[in-house]
Amino acid sequence: MWDGNKEDNDMINIYVNGKLVEENLVIRNQKKTINIPFKGETAFIRILAVNEGTEIPNTVNFMFKNINNQNSFLSTLNKGEEFTIEFNKN
Numbered sequence: 001m002w003d004g005n006k007e008d009n010d011m012i013n014i015y016v017n018g019k020l021v022e023e024n025l026v027i028r029n030q031k032k033t034i035n036i037p038f039k040g041e042t043a044f045i046r047i048l049a050v051n052e053g054t055e056i057p058n059t060v061n062f063m064f065k066n067i068n069n070q071n072s073f074l075s076t077l078n079k080g081e082e083f084t085i086e087f088n089k090n
Contacts, residue, residue, distance in 0.1 A: 001032055001034065001061060002028065002029060002030065002031040002061050003028060003029050004074065005059050007029045008054040008055045009026055009027075010051065010053040010059060010060060011024050011051045012049055012050055013025070013047075014034065014048075015046040016036055016037060016043055021037065024050055027060050038066075041088060042086060043087045045087065046082055049077035049079055056078065057078050058077045
């Protein structure tokens with residue numbers, strides 16, 4: 001994940017299957033890799049905007065990869081907003 005726009009201290013929380021795995025993560029222009037624990041056939045990843053940085057909205061670029069696929073996303077959230085992505089293992 002990375003801030004594809006101006007680095008302005010956007011902050012997020014990341015949840016996997018309801019469990020908090022990253023709290024108050026500040027997004028930078030430099031890409032950061034986070035390994036997501038994945039058990040079972042399906043996982044739900046929820047991203048929550050903790051703040052909006054110094055420039056509204058909170059913007060974060062994501063690239064999710066598994067063995068077979070790679071998907072890119074851009075989130076534009078206001079403080080307190082969130083989105084959830086469902087991933088299948090295969």
